[in-house]
Amino acid sequence: MSGDDDKHRPDRMLQAAVFLCGLAVMGIEMAASRLLAPYFGTSLFTWTNLIGAIMTALSAGYWIGGRMADRHPRHEVLYRIILAAGALVAAIPYLTQPVMALSVKAIDKGEAGVVAGSLLATIVLFAVPVVLLGMVSPFAIRLASRGEERLGNTAGNLYALSTFGSIAGTFLPALVTIPLIGTRRTILTFAAILIVVGAAGLARRAVAAAPLAVLLVWLAPFGPIRDASLKNQGVCLMEDESPYHYIQVLDKDGRRLLVLNEGQAVHSIFEGRKVEWKPMVGSVWDSMNALPILLDKKPGSRLDVLIVGLAAGTMSKELIHFFGKLYDLHVDGVEIDGRIVEMGRRYFEMNEPQLDVHVMDGRIFLARSERKWDLIMGDAYRQPYIPFHLATREYFQLVRDHLAPGGLMSINVGSPSLESPVATRIVNTVSAVFPRVSVLDVINPPASHFNNYVVIAGDRELDGSLLEPSPGDLCELVVGRSNNGWLGSLMARRRADLHSAETHPTAGVLEDDRAPVEVLTDWIIFEIASGSGEKKS
Numbered sequence: 001m002s003g004d005d006d007k008h009r010p011d012r013m014l015q016a017a018v019f020l021c022g023l024a025v026m027g028i029e030m031a032a033s034r035l036l037a038p039y040f041g042t043s044l045f046t047w048t049n050l051i052g053a054i055m056t057a058l059s060a061g062y063w064i065g066g067r068m069a070d071r072h073p074r075h076e077v078l079y080r081i082i083l084a085a086g087a088l089v090a091a092i093p094y095l096t097q098p099v100m101a102l103s104v105k106a107i108d109k110g111e112a113g114v115v116a117g118s119l120l121a122t123i124v125l126f127a128v129p130v131v132l133l134g135m136v137s138p139f140a141i142r143l144a145s146r147g148e149e150r151l152g153n154t155a156g157n158l159y160a161l162s163t164f165g166s167i168a169g170t171f172l173p174a175l176v177t178i179p180l181i182g183t184r185r186t187i188l189t190f191a192a193i194l195i196v197v198g199a200a201g202l203a204r205r206a207v208a209a210a211p212l213a214v215l216l217v218w219l220a221p222f223g224p225i226r227d228a229s230l231k232n233q234g235v236c237l238m239e240d241e242s243p244y245h246y247i248q249v250l251d252k253d254g255r256r257l258l259v260l261n262e263g264q265a266v267h268s269i270f271e272g273r274k275v276e277w278k279p280m281v282g283s284v285w286d287s288m289n290a291l292p293i294l295l296d297k298k299p300g301s302r303l304d305v306l307i308v309g310l311a312a313g314t315m316s317k318e319l320i321h322f323f324g325k326l327y328d329l330h331v332d333g334v335e336i337d338g339r340i341v342e343m344g345r346r347y348f349e350m351n352e353p354q355l356d357v358h359v360m361d362g363r364i365f366l367a368r369s370e371r372k373w374d375l376i377m378g379d380a381y382r383q384p385y386i387p388f389h390l391a392t393r394e395y396f397q398l399v400r401d402h403l404a405p406g407g408l409m410s411i412n413v414g415s416p417s418l419e420s421p422v423a424t425r426i427v428n429t430v431s432a433v434f435p436r437v438s439v440l441d442v443i444n445p446p447a448s449h450f451n452n453y454v455v456i457a458g459d460r461e462l463d464g465s466l467l468e469p470s471p472g473d474l475c476e477l478v479v480g481r482s483n484n485g486w487l488g489s490l491m492a493r494r495r496a497d498l499h500s501a502e503t504h505p506t507a508g509v510l511e512d513d514r515a516p517v518e519v520l521t522d523w524i525i526f527e528i529a530s531g532s533g534e535k536k537s
Contacts, residue, residue: 014075014140017082017197018158021136022165023172024190028089029054030173031190032126034183035092037261038246039100040118045522049119057127061134068135069142076202078139083198085132090191092125093184099124133194137162174243182241237347242339244382249347255281256347258312258340265381267340268312270348280487284412284442284452285315289487290494291375291410291454292323293475294462303327304404306373308362308390309380310335312344313355320352322478322487331355332373334362336380363389363398372404378411386413388515391426395512396433396457408458409434414450421520423453424507430457432509437501438462440494455501467495 032050040046068077099121137158145154169190177186195212234252241247250257258268269281280286297303303323307315310333323329331354335341338359344350350357358365362380376399380390389395391411399409411430415423418439431437434457442452456462469476469488478487510517 011144013201014144015158015161017078017201018137018140019161019165020193020197021082021085021133022162023169024085024089024165024194025054025058025130025133026166026169027173027177027190028092028126028130028169028187030170031178031183031186032122034178034241034246035096035125035187036118036121038248039121045115046118049115050122053119053122053127054130057130058134061131061136062138064131065135066138066142069139073142075143078136078143079198079201081132081135081139081198082194082201085129086191086194086198088129088132089194090188092129092187092191095125096184178241179243183246238343240339240343242337244337245340247337247339247343249343258343258348260340267381268314268344268348270312270314270317280318280490281314283314284454285318285379286487286490287440287442287452287494287497288315288377288379288410288412288454289318289322289478290440290467290491290498291377291408291456292319292327293466293478293491294456295374295406295408296463296466296474297327297374299326299474299477301327303329304371304373304375305329305331306376306402307331307333308365308376308378310344310357311340311379312348313350313352314348315377315379316355317348317350317352320354324352324354326478329354332358334358334360334365336361363395366398366402369402372402372407374404374407376403376407376409378409381412381414385518385521386411386422386426388510388517389512391429391517392510392512392515393429393432396430400433403458406458406460408456410454410456413453413455415453416450416524418453418502419504420524421507422517422524424504425510425520427455427501428503428505428507429509430455431501431503433457435459436461438498439501441497441499442494443497462498464495464498467491467498 029050032054033047036046036050065081140158141151141155144158145151173186177189181189192212234250234255234257236248237251237256238249239247245260248259250259254271256270257266259265260267266283269283269285271281292303292305295303305316305319310316313333316331316333319331320329331352333355335344335357336359341350341357341359344357362378378390378399380387396409403409411426413423413426417423418427418441427437427439436459437455437457440454440456442454466473467475469492475488475491
């Protein structure tokens with residue numbers, strides 16, 4: 001290809017290449033977060049590693065691209081770079097599982113492995129293609145400005161085009177391609193775009209590359225993005241992606257588990273009905289059956305319960321099983337992710353007539369509702385974080401405004417101890433709104449770095465003796481009606497775990513204007529990873 005041919009090449013092709021490469025950079029970065037989430041979660045550490053690695057690769061690309069453009073200022077060199085970037089991007093979905101599998105050992109070392117593993121995976125999968133894409137803008141400026149004096153105007157126009165492409169690449173995956181065709185096909189779609197641009201720029205007909213592009217899009221690897229068997233979590237029955245989560249339903253020894261993102265926590269459990277259904281699942285949700293008992297309502301009366309963070313309905317299923325015949329029970333469950341609700345109905349038998357499900361953010365639901373509930377239970381997590389807007393003084397005031405007389409609220413807090421920065425501030429914040437605050441300790445096995453602390457609040461002191469089954473009392477009546485002795489023995493143990501909350505005046509409270517829940521949680525993770533934050537009972 002001669003230099004004269006280069007001079008007469010239409011500028012529109014170069015402009016389109018810059019725009020589409022900008023589109024691809026941000027589109028790949030957005031999709032990259034979804035590939036990392038099933039293995040490393042969506043913590044601030046993971047996002048920091050992703051953004052930092054991508055920005056570093058782009059910076060290297062700018063530097064290399066500028067030097068190469070001065071040495072080889074030819075259009076064909078630029079389009080070969082774009083074509084190579086497209087080919088490498090197309091390889092990413094096929095390399096994801098083996099690269100991530102190599103990181104599992106790092107994950108098994110704990111939270112420190114998540115930090116190191118996410119950085120390593122990002123570099124291996126995305127660094128080289130992003131370096132190539134970073135080379136495009138300086139190369140295009142060099143080609144477009146040949147013989148021109150208005151270099152600043154040329155550079156500004158091309159950078160504006162690249163930025164507009166990046167803006168489109170931010171919204172397109174989140175709103176269109178990932179929900180419709182999934183993460184891997186989204187990445188392959190951007191790879192196809194780059195391959196077509198590179199082929200067209202090399203004076204070969206784009207039509208010749210189109211069949212290959214379509215083939216790349218629809219021949220995405222089959223099987224789950226994250227193989228649950230790698231960590232002995234069970235067999236994957238279903239995987240899906242939503243605007244909020246990477247979702248898996250697993251089967252492990254007959255139990256169905258709802259696992260989100262990296263799988264560090266189980267969000268719902270269903271024992272199944274193969275032999276005999278067991279309503280208690282051996283997790284924190286079993287202990288939350290203490291809450292209706294602590295209400296001490298007269299049997300046969302109306303009992304309205306709101307669950308913020310329903311997931312696939314484990315908590316609602318236990319409440320309905322144990323209290324559905326004793327009271328005129330109605331449960332409202334709020335879950336922000338509609339796909340999780342669909343999985344709950346399909347795989348977890350979340351279809352009880354006493355349950356109404358609302359697909360909405362929990363705080364928005366409360367703000368729009370004029371109803372009151374006897375019990376409002378909070379268990380919303382995007383592991384490892386409690387959403388900050390569901391842990392502030394303003395939120396708990398909203399909860400109190402929606403409690404019926406004598407009602408109780410609760411929030412499940414995962415923390416190494418009650419002295420952790422997150423737990424102390426949540427207790428302080430709840431205490432700033434409610435006159436009586438208690439904590440139910442649910443100590444997890446030593447292998448877990450986090451315990452569960454159920455913070456309970458209302459306008460009256462709780463009577464822990466209600467949890468000790470005695471002839472004729474409410475707890476004994478619940479156990480008898482449910483024909484389940486496990487609940488009685490569990491409640492007897494939980495009586496000793498119920499105590500008044502202690503505030504920490506120096507810790508402060510969480511408010512909408514300042515609620516650093518994510519930073520405080522990250523600090524806990526850092527302490528655990530460094531060995532300075534051992535679990536306390």
